[in-house]
Every structure is written in C-alpha cells, then in structure tokens.
Amino acid sequence: MFVLLYHKLNNLASYYQVLGLPDSATVLEVKRAYRSLARKYHPDVNPDTDANEKFQRIEEAYRMIMSGKGRATRWNAYAEAKKRQEEKKRAAQQERIRRARAFAQKLKEQREQSYLETLRRGTTWLLTSIVILFTFYTFDKFYQLFKVNENPSYAWGVITNAKTRNATFEFYVNGVKMENTIYLRKSFTEVVTPNGMPLEEGHEFRVKYNADFPDYSTLDFTQYTPEVAQRYMEMVFAKMRQAPKFKDFSEEALVCFIVEIYREMGSVGLAKLYFFNEPLVENWRYNGLKFAMFKKSELYKRSKQSCLDKSVE
Secondary structure (H helix, E strand, O other), rough: OHHHHHHHHHHHHHHHHHHHOOOOHHHHHHHHHHHHHHHOOOOOOOOOEEEEEEEHHHHHHHHHHHOOOHHHHHHHHHHHHHHHHHHHHHHHHHHHHHEEEHHHHHHHHHHHHHHHHHHHHHHHHHHHHHHHHHHHHHHHHHHHHHHHHOOEEEEEEEEEOOOOOOOEEEEOOOOOEEEEEEOOOEOOOEEEOOOEEEEEOOEEEEEEOOOOOOOOOEEEEEEHHHHHHHHHHHHHHHHHHHHHHHOOOOOHHHHHHHHHHHHHHHHHHHHHHHOOOHHHHHHOOOOOOHHHHHOOHHHHHHHHHHHHHHHOO
16 A cells, blocks of 8 residues: 555656656646646647657646646645654654653652651651650669669658649758759649649658768658648548539538548548549549549448438437
C-alpha cells in the first residue's frame, strides 16, 4: 500500500514538473502554466517534430492535476502524511508526559523518604533525650535517697510554699535553718502529697536528712503533727458539708464519721472522702470512681450507720 502511494505521489509530482510547477502550486498557477505551455507547443504554432509529443504530455499533466482523481490522490496523501505527523506528535507528547510523571513520582518518593528519614531521626533524638532525662532524674532521685540514708537524722519541717509542684520546706539543724524543695503531683488546683491529702503552707512533716550533709533531705508525709491531722479532718468536713449527697449526715454524725474513717484508714481514708467528686483524669489515685467503690465497702456502711445512730441518741 505504501509502495503504491509512493508511486502515485511520484507520478503526480512528475505532472507538476511537466508544467514547470512545484507540487504545492495552486489551481490558478496550474491554469496559467498550462495556457502558456499550450500556446508554445501547440502543433499549429510550433513546427518542431517533438512539439506534438510535448503538447500531449502537457495536456495529460493538466488533465490529471485538474481531475478530481488527481486532486484526491494528492490530498489523500497529504492527509495521511499529516495524520502520521500528528500521531508522531501525540506519541512524543505522551512520552514527555510519561517521563514527567515518572520524574514527579521519583521526586515524590525521594521527598517521602527524606521526610521519613527526618521523622526517624527526630523520633530517635526525642526518645534518646527522654531516656537520658529519665535516667538522670532516676539516678538523681536514688542518689538523693542514698545520701539521705547514708547517715540519717530526723527533724520537723514546715511547708513554706505549696502553690506549685515544687513545694518548699524548711527545717533546723543545730539552730541553722535549712531549706529544700520536693516535687509533688497536682490535682486540678491543689498540690497533693503522697499521703493523698492536699498540701498547705504551715503543714509540718517529719524530715529525714543526712547528718553530715543536711542539704540532702526529704519529707516523710506519713509522719505529721496532730495539728496537721486536725486540719485534714477540718478540710474533709468543710467539703463534704457543702455536698448534697451527704445531706443525710448531721454535723455531729459527719464529724463522727470522718473521725471513724481516719481512725481505721488514716490519711488514705480522708483522701477518699475529700476527693469524692474528683475526675479520674485529674487524680488517678483518689477520685469519684474510687469513692463510689469505697462507698460500697463494709467499713463505710458500718461507720456511717454507727455515727447516724449515735447522733439520734
């Protein structure tokens, strides 16, 4: 098919050459060239022996070029050539798009890999920092306890600042005032001691310190003065008295109940009563859930009934 088309295009081009025209010549240019050559080589005008042959060739070329078949062949060939050219352009464009997409995908993968690598390094650095800080904190804490227990001595210390987690306390060693801080957890707005109760300035606890190096010291929150115990029970009474869920207690019965719980459980029992409505997220040790469980205990029920009966008598 392509060979046949090639021959047709060559024949058509030769017809244009007979008229002395390029194959891109217009119809008007073809007619002008034909009239000019026909007058020149017409047998009636030109006596040359080969004039008749040339005239016939000019006639044939003009007829083929101007015929629909000739024009169709020419334009079909042109259309096919143009179609192939467009297909090549589309193929080239698709190849450029494919390469661009491949490059974009590669760039995206490189960026993702770089991001993951940065994230990995950042995570490693963060975890390493946490481990180092935790190790330092743990070591420092154990070292402090080691120094305190190396040559222990005891005194009574007073809380001087209870507004932040780093509570400050002071005590005296041979008439010399010593000061130290201890880190405590915080429940909503209150700093909570390990015995479960809130911390207030003026509370007194037993201090354990190194007799040779008094700067190494710590507080024992399970050892406190009777004044602190009395203050704890007053705090619990004030908070429970305002709550509607304890309205079945009279003041006398409530005082009796608090004293009974303290006698049986110490500060832990008071903490369960004091934080009866505390959210779990604020205080995981003593909260409303723990109080609800404590309320079902035999100790709670027995102490409550006993104090209610005493108040009636």
